[in-house]
Amino acid sequence: MPHSTPAVNDVEVGESLPPQTPHAVSVSLPTWRANVGYEEGEEWVVSKMVTGYPRFFVHKIIQRFAAKVAAKYGQPDDQAMLFPTSAIAGRCRDFFLRQAPELDAQQLQVIDLVPTSEKARSEEFSVISPRVSAVLFPGFHFKVAKTFWQHSGEGVSSRRAEYCESLYDEGLLVDSKETEDVPKVCKGPRRYRQKTSIDLTGSNGHSIGSEKNDSIQFVEQRFGRNLDISQTKNAKLAVRRRIAGSLTADVGLDKALSVEKDADRTRDVPDFSEDDVYLYPCGMSSIFNAHRIMMSTRTPLKSIVYGFPYIDTLKIVEKFGPGCHFCGFGSSEELDDLERRLEGGERFLALFTEFLGNPLLRSPDLERIRYLADKYDFYVVVDETIGNFLNVNVLPLADIVVSSLTKVFSGDSNVMGGGQSKNYKVLKRAWDADYEDNHWAEDSIFLERNSRDFVSRIERINANAGAIAEVLKPHPRVKKVYYPKYSDTRQNYERCRNPNGGYGGLLSATFHTKQDAAKFFDNLDTVKGPSLGTNFTLSSPYVILAHYHELDWAASWGVEADLVRFSVGLEETSTLVGTFQRALEAITDTTA
Template identity: 75%
Template sequence: MSIPVSSPQNEVEVGESIPPMTAHAVSVSLPTWRANVGYEEGEEWVLSKMKTGYPRFFIHKTIERLAKAIIGKYGHSGERALLFPSPATAARCKSFFATQAPALSQQVRIVDLVPLSEKARAEELALISPKISAVLFPEEHFKIAKTFWQHSGDGVSSRRAEYCLSLFEKGVLVDVKTIDGMPTLCKGPKRYQKRTSVDFDSAAGTRNGKTDPHDPTQFVEERFGRNLDLSQAANAKTAVRRRIAGSLTADVGLTEALSLEKDIDRTRKVADFSEDDVYLYPCGMSSIFNAHRNLMATKGPLKSVVYGFPYIDTLKIVEKFGPGCQFYGFGSTEELDDLEKRLENDERFLALFTEFPGNPLLRSPDLERIRLLADKYDFYVVVDETIGNFMNVNVLPYSDVVVSSLTKVFSGDSNVMGGSLVLNPKGRSYKELKRTWTHDYEDNHWAEDSIFLERNSRDFVSRIDRINVNAEAICDVLRAHPRVKQVYYPKYSETRSYYDKCRTPHGGYGGLLSATFYARGDAVAFFDNLDAVKGPSLGTNFTLSSPYVILAHYGELDWCASWGVEADLVRFSVGLEETSKLVQTFQRALETTSD
């Protein structure tokens, strides 16, 4: 659901979901500079109004309800729980506790919950996999668990929790250790028992001539036939993987997506590459976390390199879940020179992680040189293509692993999480990596999330073109204003030549840009008066902005400044609005800055 661009966007109040009235939204309204600071400072006037938040940072209230219910039945006083989609993901959380607080090892435990199912529904239940693995721990150590939840991205989705909560309340989601000899029954929420899509009358709120019983939030998100048969989840996953593989280069529906051959020519331009080398994860950070974990399993626990100023959790993963990190935060030629000297002196690394382009400075790494170094000195190259996206750039030929957040522009609707990981079949270490993933991979992307993701991504190709045009127009407006100090955008970056080497024949420069101002007051005035929604995330179908460094790095602003990332930077994710109206919106906000 996109927000009507004709109405004032600043009317979205603090703490409301973005889009409004969306039960599983992945963004939340923080419409003023003060609200962003208040959120980071933990001020009650902001936190008390939070209906939701970005899922890895804010645990959805439905997930919290299920966690409390599990504690009520299986836990003890003073305990808390975090929920994961499988025993393996829960076990990794427990192992993290062991490294962070060894004395707690006997107090952290796992309860694996599975459904009691009728034989007639066994196949359906196997398809949607309504399981929950709860990690129970002393509540005073919640910070440790939350750190793992945030960095790994492997927690349950809110839709999975919604379904499993209904089963749990009916007494048919139980501890696997107690399942023998118990009665079998299973009736999930009514909307999951449907065998056909439901068409809503959007004006009258009716279904088959009768008043629809759904609440308004559910109606807003699921209208227009989005309440689909969950048995289509496998087909939806296939279509999503084909789009990621690049074999779908036009806007097509599910039927056409499934009818295409998987080995046709595609935008990735790597021989023998197909959807078989595409893996789905619960979110983009989960794909990065599992990439790092599996690379260590393949080669051994070596230090990694993070090149260029990265999204916060990528660096934290490499630092906290392995032997350490060599960080090159400028993403400069001189830093690659230093890396080459280290390699010449027999220093060895597991992998180099980089973004193409980086967030929020939109600098592009020299992937050609990095690939040459990787081949000569035997380390993996992992490229996060979320910001560039594969319609604009093709980074696979230079990578061993390509990761992306499907939550962003691939979905666009800001109402579902997802991540992808791609292996390069022509990479030097492909056979070893393929063996590792074949052995380790489990598909934890919840069935209904996959259905939403497939529907949202059907017009991905055409949306990219519109977003590219709009972003360049906004970039030009900002660059022309005297109060704007710097605009960061791949087209105008000193690293543009590296971007252009990977740009696809019809690709643009993406929908993300950032700006700094000469005076902090101007940044605040511009942000507060910008008539667009404001909150975390990016790649939405509507323009979304945030004081990114304040929101992502509030506790380490001096560290950011040491890498050239200013605290007052404002980041813009440009949407699908009419270009002329979008330009006027930014011009009006710029008029509020000082003379």
């Protein structure tokens, strides 16, 4: 029998990952059976869910706040969905009318909740902008609202909901139609009024900007971190500089702010700068808005989705525009077919692709795609979430690059325009005219803090993932390891790999039998749940979670139902290697 080692990553089903983290973006599904139970809606799993992946599970703080708004402003059977702005709520309402035409427009109400006083709006909350817009709808149409929430990624964050609910409970956040006759004093929720020292400090040990902004500080103490909300603007600037490639080492906020705007960048693209980086509340929101803004610049046409994508990218193109031409294998043969279509006169708005693809880690031929795009005039949108911009440089070959910073960067998301593209000027004008900064202040500050050591973390994660791939690849019970270093598309990856870039922290494996896959997963001593890019290794039966109700469709594109995906973290390499070796021993143990 294999040597028995006590598990160190036992986390109860339904608990947040990390455990007891109020705003976590992952949830523990520690066994194969628990993942299937979640998809089947089994009570023993669903009833224990304290949280979930934000676009698939409406956070309980958001649910609670939405229920209060619906009870006050809606009809008895109404429910509410919460969004950062009235414009986004209006898009949800329009989606409702398209998807449920049987509804009368008067059954869909938008309520804009704003601070009560002019002082609150213009002074203390000018940085925070604590506003929420609710779409009220008949409750039996919740599925439509949830579809918009999931695909668009435009819902409120749990931190925004928590803060705004506190204002609402104190009568300080009201329907915008009620603001004329309300009190003129608004200090914010009581638990945020405490004066506190802050730890966002400059190299001289003094708080950056604190002498001017004491009135808009508040504290977030759950992780022992004090936040100076006055630093929101600076935090966003630092994040944008990291994304633009101006910061190539682990640096704090003061150093990030001292770097000149036109500093040498790893993203060496003419005319590209931090001003071309736009922050959105989540990665899918950046894709949704990229599609929406591109449609506004041209006569809407079908778009191409090339390679097997993260599911919501495909749904956005299918449901929020004229439709999709799907090239699900991401093969050269599909590019040959696309070129024949284009030569024959067929035209498209854009091509969406991932570098690398999820979960098969394939690398599209971006050079050929760019050639076709220039010749036949369509946009190219590249999701670099899994490749990440320290490992690969895809910007010269794209019109728009999107990335979910919730993942390895640790935060939320961004979208940026490609500097070399002939489409740059028209896209830049459209973005600047349309963009609303809805990135919640607390989320921005956490994002900046968590991304300060991004460079060193990527180096460690690259090394760990490579070591795990070497453990899995030769094992006789492992059918295939999906990793860019071993892929038949490796040459495409190498063309975009940075000189010091690695192969990323994500890999997947399939097994010869479902029984082996499940036994390996159940014996793998890592935490297990959705999402990727965490500092701890996170495993999931990805296809079960993402495509449970369309497994045959996924299989038709070469994505097997029993695939297991690993997002490799920062653990000691030898520890991780031992963890995976023991799980492999479990499936070769004939006495078990």
